Amino acid sequence: YEAWLNYGQLKSGSLYNQYIDWCVELVVTEDNETIQAAAAEFIQGMTSMLGKAPLLTAKPEGPCIVIGTFQGGNPLISRVFAGERTDSLGPEGFLIRTNATEQCIAVGASTPVGILYGVFHLLRLIGTESEIDALNLSMSPVNGLRMINHWDNFDGSIERGYAGRSFFYESNQFLNDTKRLRDYARLMSSVGINAISINNVNVHELESLFITEQYLPDIALIAGIFRVYGIKLFLSANFASPIQIGALETADPLDPAVRQWWKDKAGEVYRVIPDFGGFVVKADSENRPGPFTYGRDHADGANMLGEALEPFGGIVIWRCFVYNCKQDWRDRKTDRARAAYDHFKPLDGRFNDNVVLQIKNGPMDFQVREPVSPLFGALEHTNHLMEFQIAQEYTGQQRHLCYLVPQWKEVLDFNTYAKGQTTLVKHIVDGSVWGNKYNGVAAVTNVGDDMNWTGHGLAQANLYGYGRLIWNPELTAKEIAEEWIRLTFGTDKGLVVAIRGMLMDSWRIYESYTAPLGVGWMVNPDHHYGPNVDGCEYAKWGTYHYADHKGIGVDRSVKSGTGYSGQYMGLNASNYENLASCPEELLLFFHHVPYTHVLQSGQTVIQHIYDTHFEGAEQAAQLLATWESLEGSMDSGLYVQVKQRLEEQAEHAQEWRDRINTYFYRKSGIEDLKGRKIY
Numbered sequence: 001y002e003a004w005l006n007y008g009q010l011k012s013g014s015l016y017n018q019y020i021d022w023c024v025e026l027v028v029t030e031d032n033e034t035i036q037a038a039a040a041e042f043i044q045g046m047t048s049m050l051g052k053a054p055l056l057t058a059k060p061e062g063p064c065i066v067i068g069t070f071q072g073g074n075p076l077i078s079r080v081f082a083g084e085r086t087d088s089l090g091p092e093g094f095l096i097r098t099n100a101t102e103q104c105i106a107v108g109a110s111t112p113v114g115i116l117y118g119v120f121h122l123l124r125l126i127g128t129e130s131e132i133d134a135l136n137l138s139m140s141p142v143n144g145l146r147m148i149n150h151w152d153n154f155d156g157s158i159e160r161g162y163a164g165r166s167f168f169y170e171s172n173q174f175l176n177d178t179k180r181l182r183d184y185a186r187l188m189s190s191v192g193i194n195a196i197s198i199n200n201v202n203v204h205e206l207e208s209l210f211i212t213e214q215y216l217p218d219i220a221l222i223a224g225i226f227r228v229y230g231i232k233l234f235l236s237a238n239f240a241s242p243i244q245i246g247a248l249e250t251a252d253p254l255d256p257a258v259r260q261w262w263k264d265k266a267g268e269v270y271r272v273i274p275d276f277g278g279f280v281v282k283a284d285s286e287n288r289p290g291p292f293t294y295g296r297d298h299a300d301g302a303n304m305l306g307e308a309l310e311p312f313g314g315i316v317i318w319r320c321f322v323y324n325c326k327q328d329w330r331d332r333k334t335d336r337a338r339a340a341y342d343h344f345k346p347l348d349g350r351f352n353d354n355v356v357l358q359i360k361n362g363p364m365d366f367q368v369r370e371p372v373s374p375l376f377g378a379l380e381h382t383n384h385l386m387e388f389q390i391a392q393e394y395t396g397q398q399r400h401l402c403y404l405v406p407q408w409k410e411v412l413d414f415n416t417y418a419k420g421q422t423t424l425v426k427h428i429v430d431g432s433v434w435g436n437k438y439n440g441v442a443a444v445t446n447v448g449d450d451m452n453w454t455g456h457g458l459a460q461a462n463l464y465g466y467g468r469l470i471w472n473p474e475l476t477a478k479e480i481a482e483e484w485i486r487l488t489f490g491t492d493k494g495l496v497v498a499i500r501g502m503l504m505d506s507w508r509i510y511e512s513y514t515a516p517l518g519v520g521w522m523v524n525p526d527h528h529y530g531p532n533v534d535g536c537e538y539a540k541w542g543t544y545h546y547a548d549h550k551g552i553g554v555d556r557s558v559k560s561g562t563g564y565s566g567q568y569m570g571l572n573a574s575n576y577e578n579l580a581s582c583p584e585e586l587l588l589f590f591h592h593v594p595y596t597h598v599l600q601s602g603q604t605v606i607q608h609i610y611d612t613h614f615e616g617a618e619q620a621a622q623l624l625a626t627w628e629s630l631e632g633s634m635d636s637g638l639y640v641q642v643k644q645r646l647e648e649q650a651e652h653a654q655e656w657r658d659r660i661n662t663y664f665y666r667k668s669g670i671e672d673l674k675g676r677k678i679y
């Protein structure tokens with residue numbers, strides 16, 4: 001339950017002595033609630049890690065830790081940071097200095113939340129057993145918004161939730177479990193999250209009422225807990241609210257009465273929650289209401305809400321997950337991959353300043369492997385956010401191990417060629433390329449009321465890793481994994497190396513038995529779990545691999561296909577367009593080829609499918625074996641829980657292997673060169 005904030009007892013030794021020496025006293029002189037929360041966190045963490053509580057004081061008598069804002073009046077802070085340049089730190093950054101003359105380690109920031117982040121960082125350094133004798137750190141988050149999206153429903157269910165039920169609601173009531181909410185806020189704040197939307201983007205009838213006086217007091221309670229930890233609360237809003245919960249007959253964004261209704265509504269919300277973040281909106285997407293009903297476009301819809309929130313400093317986060325979900329499979333031109341770009345690129349420049357578009361990382365829907373959405377780089381005049389999915393909807397639903405940080409890193413490091421030869425997605429997303437006022441990353445979370453938050457114990461690494469990565473996209477996936485393991489399991493070398501190896505290999509392993517060469521969606525419809533090659537094929541939502549007896553893949557070239565590859569810029573467009581230069585992990589995403597097409601490895605496509613599926617299943621079994629070698633070196637409850645999941649994964653990977661191999665063997669009629677058993 002404590003996850004990476006479990007503050008496990010450290011072993012005695014030279015570092016332990018170093019910590020004991022510095023942490024005799026904690027000096028705090030400001031009574032701001034966020035600074036007090038930081039102090040409480042520090043005392044809790046140190047007491048648990050060292051077995052000794054630091055003394056809280058305003059006046060130290062010897063070596064100490066001191067925390068405070070630069071302008072807060074603490075003389076020690078003023079002396080340590082005298083003459084420092086602090087303006088570039090921004091409102092959320094912090095400095096940490098070990099100062100021998102003053103005999104202190106000082107955490108300073110311009111704001112209370114900067115102090116909180118600094119304290120969490122110091123605790124992380126100690127928890128991972130790092131030296132603190134000569135600290136000279138200056139850190140600020142790279143991304144402005146670092147957001148979590150919950151897909152929790154008021155009835156307690158969670159759309160695409162794999163870790164139990166909601167800890168916000170049950171049976172259409174607020175749970176108001178303040179302890180859990182506070183612990184959640186601590187976890188999120190410890191990795192730098194500063195915004196959380198608490199209800200599903202599919203806003204149903206009762207959730208539409210969240211912005212009324214009936215429910216606002218409950219929401220204010222959650223916002224109050226979040227506030228202490230530097231987190232702004234957002235709500236998903238229903239575009240049709242003026243009709244559904246108001247007395248209007250239309251939700252037309254250009255209708256003056258509708259506009260007034262939203263303005264009044266915003267006023268009501270801000271009276272109860274003065275620092276409310278704003279709305280997240282899924283409109284004209286998968287049958288949700290939106291401006292199309294009235295012949296208006298997304299800019300009209302989003303700007304109406306932007307205008308209503310603007311006087312209060314709120315923002316509208318408008319999702320770009322818009323596509324035709326009533327397709328006819330015979331129509332080979334309608335391509336779901338094209339949709340977001342086709343809808344939003346023409347609107348670039350028309351959105352208000354406080355409207356932020358939220359774009360899924362890929363053009364489809366959080367598949368194991370997808371190209372990066374071509375909208376990144378294409379929107380020069382519009383605020384926008386990246387949307388990732390921490391919940392493993394298509395990546396094993398927290399029953400399979402799939403550490404997603406390497407995938408997210410690939411996306412963030414992708415070169416779009418949008419402005420010069422090197423224009424990486426991470427620099428677009430952090431606002432530096434186009435100078436966006438609002439920028440950052442959001443992600444669909446993977447938590448629920450399971451005791452360990454994420455179902456699979458190792459899926460906590462994705463939650464932790466998401467926060468750390470978007471705070472600083474320069475961190476490597478391996479560094480993040482290592483930090484998380486050390487904080488969660490302790491610093492035993494063998495353990496760290498083994499679990500880190502498992503995490504780092506897991507995405508590739510999952511890909512190899514589920515998603516060959518960029519084909520996704522071979523899952524059961526609706527719940528999206530388990531193998532089913534044609535499960536989603538030829539559905540109204542889209543068609544994804546077009547496998548027949550001759551070949552497989554989707555022709556998305558400009559020359560002969562849907563033209564999707566033409567949405568990219570520079571080298572990307574030509575690389576994807578041509579079979580010879582298309583990166584092989586995306587080959588079947590961009591091209592339809594015969595099963596006998598030869599890859600760079602010299603292997604045919606069909607043989608590649610067989611090989612990767614046999615290998616992937618073996619590697620899944622190996623994950624279990626590695627874990628079993630760790631028995632006895634960790635808490636037994638955690639060991640057993642993860643072992644059970646890995647057993648299920650190993651078994652399920654065989655089912656994946658067999659279903660996929662058998663399907664393509666029967667379709668193609670081509671034998672496995674290695675003569676293995678294919679049913």
Ligand code: GCU
Pocket residue numbers: 159160201202282286321365393
């Ligand atoms: C996916 C997912 C849905 C979700 C949607 C969205 O399609 O399966 O459950 O509502 O994405 O992102 O809006």
